[in-house]
Structures are given as structure tokens and as C-alpha cells.
Amino acid sequence: MDNSSNHEVLIQQPLALVEGKPYKDLPEDLYIPPDALEVFLETFEGPLDLLLYLIKHQNLDILDIPVLKITQQYIEYINLMQNLRMELAAEYLVMAAMLAEIKSRMLLPKKADDLEDEEDPRAELIRKLQEYERFKRAADDIDAMPRLYRDNYLATAKLVIDKIDKPVPDIELETILLAFQDVLRRAEKFSHHQIQREVLSVRERMSTILLVLGESTEEFLGFHSFFTAKEGRGGAVVTFLAILELCKEGLIEVIQGEPLSDVWIKPVIE
Amino acid sequence: MELKNIIEASLFAANEPLSIVELQGVFLLEDRPDKHVVRELIKEIQEDCLPRSIELVEVASGYRFQVKSIYSSWVARLWEEKPVKYGRALLETLAIIAYQQPATRGEIEDVRGVAVSTNIIRTLQEREWVRVIGHKEVPGRPALYATTKEFLDYFNLQTLADLPPLATLLDIDLQPSTDVQLNLGDGTPTDKEVI
């Protein structure tokens, strides 16, 4: 839809008669600068929320929504969003279709004998809007209730005894592996949560190096302090890889006085 | 005096609310006080607190000491980070579960008109505000969510009945369409022409 020409047409003639009163002005809130639209859409919790906003903002009665008018405004938003090629949640389109359906059903002439048993096509929508609105309010109420660590604080006193036999639960390694499998599978769905498939022994060595550096009173430690002769060539390689990794993550600094001399490691401190 | 102090000390040391039964449990069987006695002592402790900075309140899972809320604004300065703000999606989901429990995810989505993200349910479960209490016997056996005692404790409530009342639904009594005069201006035949 070409929005600008559409606006012009709308502005020249009374837009609508709402409860008998002509409506000349385009609601101010209808036009939104394109760059604000994205922010705007994010502030809505879905199509029902957007509809409620449209209704409330014009002081319309939820029980007597002018469906045609609201439908039109709603669809205008959707068009604006689509023109901007914003990714639109499917729910918004479903609502647009539902509104269009209500609109078309209301336009159809009714046969006299249907009138009794056929429900007003707006009823279902109004029910949904009302239902949503009451929970929206309930959510605000819950948010306003006094809450621990925001409005209320526990008053405690420390129990000082040598040792409480606080029993701790037993767990099996398998349980942890299962938990991790679960995280992995979940994370795999999102490409940006790439989990690096590194060799664990390198990760472990990274921890050890940081630990040793943290506990050491020396400013620098030599490469050799991080593995023992017993670990052989493997130990040296793992240590070397761990140091490269820590270096890459900016956690340590590596210093070498001259070529082929010993490599010194120091933790990065701001 | 000793009884009362032991109860008071237990309430101060526990980091969570203590029920009457849990309070009885700190005594050895032979000198375990009666429930009425414990209740009476709790009342006394509550009165002792009147002029002080703290109060002993009852929440869903028992009694706990908390700082009187008139002092919260000072106490809050002890922590640098601001308390977490929960988003509307989370609060709406929580509200639907609290008032409509047990509720399935589908029922929550029906009310909100949008998909409920798994993250929100997860966060609610991790806060221990919501848990699965069973499965609905319909195809797919969706989980049924309900709020927990911890939820009530967190919000200083004793029972669900203490929640603020849910707005009542108004009767839908539709008048014949009022917006028949709408001029759509977009080529759609106007109502005037139709009716």
C-alpha cells in the first residue's frame, strides 16, 4: 500500500463517524518514524497488545470496537512494518487475517433467520481482548506487589559453629553429562552460541595456569613451571596450547627476552 | 525465656521461612514444645519487634524475619546492583499461571496471543516460582504449570487468595455495528453501499 497517498485521502475527508461524531484528524499516534518502528514493535507483547493500544489510545470502548476502523489501522501498521522489511511475527499476520475476516463478515448482508443464532463476529475478538487485558493488569499488579530483595529484605543473624553437618546431595557423573547434552542440543539451535570443541585437557591446563599464576608471589613464571618432566612431550604440548589460548583470550601476557630463551608468563592486570 | 530465644535464634539463622513444625524440630523430642506454645511465643516475638527495625511475618511456607519496609530505601543502598526488572512477557506469563493454574503452555499462548518463549518458562522455573505439577491428558500430554510456595514467599503472600483480585470480565452486549459509516477510502466498498 502506498502510505503517503493513502494518508492524503484520509485527511481530506472525515475519516469516520465514531459514535455519531465525525473523525477528521488522523490519530497522531498512527504515524511513526520508520526508525522508531522497530522499537515500537518491541514494546508490544503481540497482536492483542497492539490492538488494545489502538483501542485505548483513542478512548474507544472495548465492548464496542469499531472493527472496521481498528482493522484498517492495524493493517496499516502491518504494512508499514512489511514495507520496512521487518521480520514480523506470524501472530501479527494471523490477527490481520482474523480482523479481515470479521470485517468481511460484518459487511455481508445478514439473512433475517440467521440473526438469532449467529454470534456477532466481533464477540470472539472482544472476548480475547478482554481476557488479555485482565491478565495484563494482573501482571502489573504482580509487578507492583512488594517483592523480596526489591521491597523487602530478610533479617538474618549468622550461626557461628565449627561445622554444621549440612548434608549434601549425591550426584552421578552421568547426570552432569546429561545436563550438558541438554545444553548443547539447545545451544545448537542458535548458531551464535557456537560451543568450541576444544580438547578438555587444554581447558584444564588453562585453569591450572591461571590458578598457579594467581597463587604465585612472583611477577612472572617460566613456561616450565606449568608442566612436569613426567608429563613428557604431551604435557609440554598441552601447556603450550593452553598458553596460546589464554593469550588469545587476553588473560595472560607472554614475554620472551630473546629468541630461543625461556618463555615467561604473567597474568594481565589492568 | 529460653524457649522463646531458641525459636527467635532459629528464625534469625534460617535463610528461609520456618513452619511451626520445623521450629518444633529444633528441640529434642523430650522437650519439644506444643504447637500452641510455639504459636504463642511467635506472637510474643512479633510484639517485641514493634519498636524495632524488623518484623516477624508469616508467608506461605512459614515465618521469617524481615526488615520493616519503611527502612527498605536505606537498606537497598547496601547493594550496588539494582534489583532485576522482569519483562512484561514474563510477568504476563506468571500472572496467567498464578490465576489460571494449572495451565498449559497452549493456554498461556491463547490468552496472550503470542508464543511463549521457552526461556521465560525456564526462568520462572529457575526462580522456583513455577513448576510442572502434571500433564494434561490431551494429545501431546502438555505440562501443567502451577505456582509454588516459593512464589508466594517471594511476594509476601500466605495463599493464592491473597493475590490482588483479577478484573472481572464485562458482559459482551454488542450493539449492531456502530461503525457502519466508516469511509475506508481504499477502494473497499463502504458500508453505506452494502447495507
Added chain:
Amino acid sequence: MELKNIIEASLFAANEPLSIVELQGVFLLEDRPDKHVVRELIKEIQEDCLPRSIELVEVASGYRFQVKSIYSSWVARLWEEKPVKYGRALLETLAIIAYQQPATRGEIEDVRGVAVSTNIIRTLQEREWVRVIGHKEVPGRPALYATTKEFLDYFNLQTLADLPPLATLLDIDLQPSTDVQLNLGDGTPTDKEVI
């Protein structure tokens, strides 16, 4: 009276000892009491405690309320009972630290997609399975967590390399139990995940 109650409230609410300076810090600059005043009020609070179950003591880093030691044998019984079960969130956090160490809290949250509660980290540290081994040099200097030797010992591992490698972990069928299988793929929370 208000000054004293604010100080008392702060001492009750803080989870660690508070110094005189920290106590002054809960007041806005314009009505911040003098050090001597704070010290005087602390003395008064200490006297108020004489007949009660708790005392206000000075330790290295400041003042804190503690249960009088004559009551500790009763109070300790609060913890004698059932061990708490570890929740899903804790297990996942532990697993991520084991495999991705050294890891910051933010990194753990990134992988899990949910905030990690301080309680979980504290529990893992208390159990001595996880410790802080340094700080990442990025704004905020977040702590870097790693697993400990106690963690390896508990699970009978020589080194972390004894854990199944990531690449194969996804393909291993850890438990043939159908209901566990069901709940892995789709991320739908089930009762199992409730803490």
C-alpha cells in the same frame, strides 16, 4: 530512634559484616551521621541485645549479628535433616564450567540462554567443586570459574580429559530411558527440571 533502626536494619539485611563506613553509606550525604554517632548507636544496639537470642559482634571486616553460641546446638538442627536436591540449573552450570573452563558467568549465561543465579555459583563453591581462579580483563573484571581437584575426586576422574569429549557427547546415548530421551531434544521443560 530512626537512625538506630536504620543501622540495625542494615546489619540484619547484609549478608556479611558491615564496617562503620559501610553503615554510613546507607545514608544520603546530607543526613549521614558522624562516625562517633554510628559507634554510639552500635553500642546501644549491643545493649538492647543482652536479653535476646542474638548479639552484635565486631569481626575483622565490621559488625554482624550472630546467634549467641548458647543457642547454636538447637539452631544447628535446622540443617541436620534432608539434603536439598540439585536443580537442573545447577547441573547445567557445573557442566558448562567443567567443559568450558575457565568461564565467566556471562559466558555460562550465553550458553544456557538464562541468567545464572548467585546462589548456584555459591552452592558450587561451598561444595568446593568450583572456584574462582582469576578475573577476565574486560570491563567489570568478571570472575573466571574453574572446576577443582575435589570435583575430579568426587567423580573419580584423573583429569578433565577423562570426561567424554564434546564432539562425541552429543552422539552418546547416555540413558536409554525413554522419558529422558523425550525431554532432551526439544527443550521442553518437564518436572525433572524443577529445582
